[in-house]
Amino acid sequence: MGVADVRVRIVAAGVCHSDLSMQNGTVGVQYPVVLGHEASGVVVETGSDVSSISVGQNVVLNWAAPCRTCWFCHNGEPWLCSAVEGVTTVERGTLADGTPLNQGMGVGAFAEEVVVPAASVVPLPEGVPLDLAALLGCAVLTGVGAVRNTADVRPGESVLVIGQGGIGLAAVMGAKLAGADPIIAVDVSPDKESLSIAAGATHFLVSHPKLSKDVRALTEVRGVDHSFECVGAAATIRAAWGSTRRGGSCIIVGVGRKEQEVIFNPLELFHFSRTLTSSIYGASDPDRDVPVLAEDVRSGRLGLDDLVTHRITLEEIGDAFERMKSGQGARSIIKIG
CATH class of the missing domain: 3.40.50.720 (NAD(P)-binding Rossmann-like Domain)
Incomplete structure (x- = not known):
């Protein structure tokens, strides 16, 4: 883990159509790959240079973390950031035999834990159920x-x-x-x-x-x-x-x-x-918009429960993809941690 990285124990991950698009070849990816990008969890370790995130903090993962330095970021359009344009997988980590491993959308959240840059982690305000908060990372922001x-x-x-x-x-x-x-x-x-x-x-x-x-x-x-x-x-x-x-x-x-x-x-x-x-990405900046959406949830104006029709395990991701292909239900949430 790098000095600017954060290790997160995944609590829940949503199965998004973008995951299906990578699984079925609509969007090209590098293999081997761990899919999943819409997720929430708890920070379990931080790199020595990380000061904005604390161990034990509830967070939402941001698969399109802007660099804050490119032309688009400087001109108020971080969702168009040059650093994440067209990125579907990021090489990070290895398999047991040393084979390089890729994370889907730079997150790879269909896992028990992930290591991501601190910029890919958004603190979750209090009052939002941690499992449902996964939806804030993609579906709701978008x-x-x-x-x-x-x-x-x-x-x-x-x-x-x-x-x-x-x-x-x-x-x-x-x-x-x-x-x-x-x-x-x-x-x-x-x-x-x-x-x-x-x-x-x-x-x-x-x-x-x-x-x-x-x-x-x-x-x-x-x-x-x-x-x-x-x-x-x-x-x-x-x-x-x-x-x-x-x-x-x-x-x-x-x-x-x-x-x-x-x-x-x-x-x-x-x-x-x-x-x-x-x-x-809903022309969103998660650092700006997640707190606003969290307040909508806390106030009862936004009911995240209405987006979830299936609660599943990691072993049932294939079933979630099949439901998505046939147009059944809404979001499937994988309960992990």
């Missing part, structure tokens, strides 16, 4: 952050969220926190309706080719002020775009395959005057 930081949704504005996995449900929660109305949740599975309504959606629609027509019927024919695409597919991006009003914003949160293409014609880009952008 989903709520897309609503708050990227779109800056205002009370009374209309919101559409396509895809009701962990991040999509977190985006619905973020829209509720922002006072949006209506909040329209969409998924291919009718079984997601109860989860979406519990998260704060006012309406639920099953996805179909003419989805935008149904969305417009709920928004006085205009379309929504803000749409959030949380799937990462060409068809759902076009559906989100087509459901957004003139002058509204369409925000891509889902990570898709580079082989797919989304086509727009020049006339529609001019005519609709919509903004099309992505939201990377």
